[in-house]
Amino acid sequence: MRTSSSTTESSVQLLMDILSIPTVNGKDREADLAEFLKDFFISAGIDAYTQKIDEKRSNIIAHVEGQDSLKKVVWNGHIDTVPYGDTDLWNTDPATPVISEGKVFGRGASDMKSGLAAMVYTLCSMKERGIVPSRTIQFIGTCDEESGGAGASKVLEDDLLGSPEYILIGEPTNNNIGIAQKGCMWVKFHVRGAGSHAAYPEQGENAIIRGHEFYNRLAVKLTAHTHPLFSGSTASLTLIEGGTTMNVIPDTCSLVVDIRFIPSLASGEVFRIIDETVLEIERESGGRSSIEYEVLNSRRSLEVPANNPKVELLCNEITRCGRSPELFGINYFTDASVLTEEGSDIPVFLFGPGNQELCHKPNESVDLKQYKLALSVLERLYCSGTVR
Numbered sequence: 001m002r003t004s005s006s007t008t009e010s011s012v013q014l015l016m017d018i019l020s021i022p023t024v025n026g027k028d029r030e031a032d033l034a035e036f037l038k039d040f041f042i043s044a045g046i047d048a049y050t051q052k053i054d055e056k057r058s059n060i061i062a063h064v065e066g067q068d069s070l071k072k073v074v075w076n077g078h079i080d081t082v083p084y085g086d087t088d089l090w091n092t093d094p095a096t097p098v099i100s101e102g103k104v105f106g107r108g109a110s111d112m113k114s115g116l117a118a119m120v121y122t123l124c125s126m127k128e129r130g131i132v133p134s135r136t137i138q139f140i141g142t143c144d145e146e147s148g149g150a151g152a153s154k155v156l157e158d159d160l161l162g163s164p165e166y167i168l169i170g171e172p173t174n175n176n177i178g179i180a181q182k183g184c185m186w187v188k189f190h191v192r193g194a195g196s197h198a199a200y201p202e203q204g205e206n207a208i209i210r211g212h213e214f215y216n217r218l219a220v221k222l223t224a225h226t227h228p229l230f231s232g233s234t235a236s237l238t239l240i241e242g243g244t245t246m247n248v249i250p251d252t253c254s255l256v257v258d259i260r261f262i263p264s265l266a267s268g269e270v271f272r273i274i275d276e277t278v279l280e281i282e283r284e285s286g287g288r289s290s291i292e293y294e295v296l297n298s299r300r301s302l303e304v305p306a307n308n309p310k311v312e313l314l315c316n317e318i319t320r321c322g323r324s325p326e327l328f329g330i331n332y333f334t335d336a337s338v339l340t341e342e343g344s345d346i347p348v349f350l351f352g353p354g355n356q357e358l359c360h361k362p363n364e365s366v367d368l369k370q371y372k373l374a375l376s377v378l379e380r381l382y383c384s385g386t387v388r
């Protein structure tokens, strides 16, 4: 099935098969794709099993035993996708992959079923050719990455990760290497003031105005930090609620702020800035305003130094395949921030054939040349990558 003469065709077929199993987060049965991949691994002679999260969601785990079974590396990808959005904006059915002008169109083509397919195909074809990697390669296909990260959390809970030499994540990088990612926090602030007749605003304490002041000050402080791989941290006001009616000074207001912070700013430092700003606003209001907050989501930031030997290795393999990769930072979070805890020294980097610009949009696609280049790089990494 996967002889070298039919490599191109069968690798593209695998991509088409994976794209044909819809796995929209929160809607479809992600477990169906996990089962499909399990069967695909097993038919290639690789040990694989699914790890059930609930009725609709499972992870898929596979092991390719290395010459030195005590050492291992992890290849990870997520099996879910975001929803289709307005299907009228698509030129094709997002659930049915279509090849046109050297590209494959369909939801997940870039994010990240092409990266997933490239990893699965490489592991299976190398195994079938009887090539044993120097280290064990553990493949972890996670569900629910696009939402709460339930799949990655289950991997941690069951202690499946151990101490790998690195984690490679097949997210779309255009075959460049992502060596840093921003952390993310969604924080809901509850601002309390005092109500009054709007004809006598001085008798009240306007919670909306205080909330606005608080947000502005917080955003200035958080975005003041810089990093060579990013344009900076961001703090976006994404939800706001407050007020009772047109002629009453509002006594409560709630704000949700989406904070994306650069790796040099640890989560602890973000909390310190939040606490400091809360205190400032409370003090300036003379004790008439108070602010409490709850953290709705927290994903840590990550960074691997550009001179890390594993990054250099991947760089060399990509260069040998005919392209000079860029090292860059990504603004969004991935399962890496769940799989590795704060303070972990496991290097994590991203490499995949998809294009970030096309993700989460109508007419998502992947260029087949990029997909094939990723296959060649992963093949090299499989053979030589883990030897240092």
Ligand SMILES: [Zn+2]
Pocket (backbone or CB within 6 Å): 078, 111, 112, 171, 172
């Ligand atoms: Zn993704």
